[in-house]
Amino acid sequence: MSQLHEHIQSADWKSEKHVPVIESPDTVKAGEIFRVSVALGKEIDHPNTTEHHIRWITLYFRPEGDKFEHEIAHIEFSAHGESAKGANQGPVYTHHCAVACMKTNAAGTLHALAYCNIHGLWESNRDIKVQ
Numbered sequence: 001m002s003q004l005h006e007h008i009q010s011a012d013w014k015s016e017k018h019v020p021v022i023e024s025p026d027t028v029k030a031g032e033i034f035r036v037s038v039a040l041g042k043e044i045d046h047p048n049t050t051e052h053h054i055r056w057i058t059l060y061f062r063p064e065g066d067k068f069e070h071e072i073a074h075i076e077f078s079a080h081g082e083s084a085k086g087a088n089q090g091p092v093y094t095h096h097c098a099v100a101c102m103k104t105n106a107a108g109t110l111h112a113l114a115y116c117n118i119h120g121l122w123e124s125n126r127d128i129k130v131q
């Protein structure tokens with residue numbers, strides 16, 4: 001029997017369009033709010049059509065020495081050109097990018113998990129230091 005984590009894919013975001021790109025300061029001040037953006041397609045654009053799109057991104061933070069992940073944000077992208085006229089005939093498309101604001105007193109690692117409706121789960125990570 002396979003386990004879910006065995007099917008979460010990762011790669012270099014510069015060569016793989018499914019990898020979420022996390023952008024944040026390298027170092028933050030303890031207890032001070034900062035922005036974290038997560039997006040796909042920084043180098044290679046991912047399709048955004050009714051048939052093929054990014055459904056959601058979840059951002060987690062695991063403080064150093066902590067056993068558990070803390071969920072920071074879960075963003076659903078709900079419009080992909082659906083319309084009564086048919087697929088890709090609608091006027092609205094949610095682009096697969098998001099910004100969350102957070103604060104922490106501990107250094108740790110941001111983990112982003114993105115779901116493509118065709119190509120499954122993809123992850124990336126980014127370390128944050130606290131001064």
Ligand code: FE2
Nearest residue numbers: 052116118119
């Ligand atoms: Fe895809």
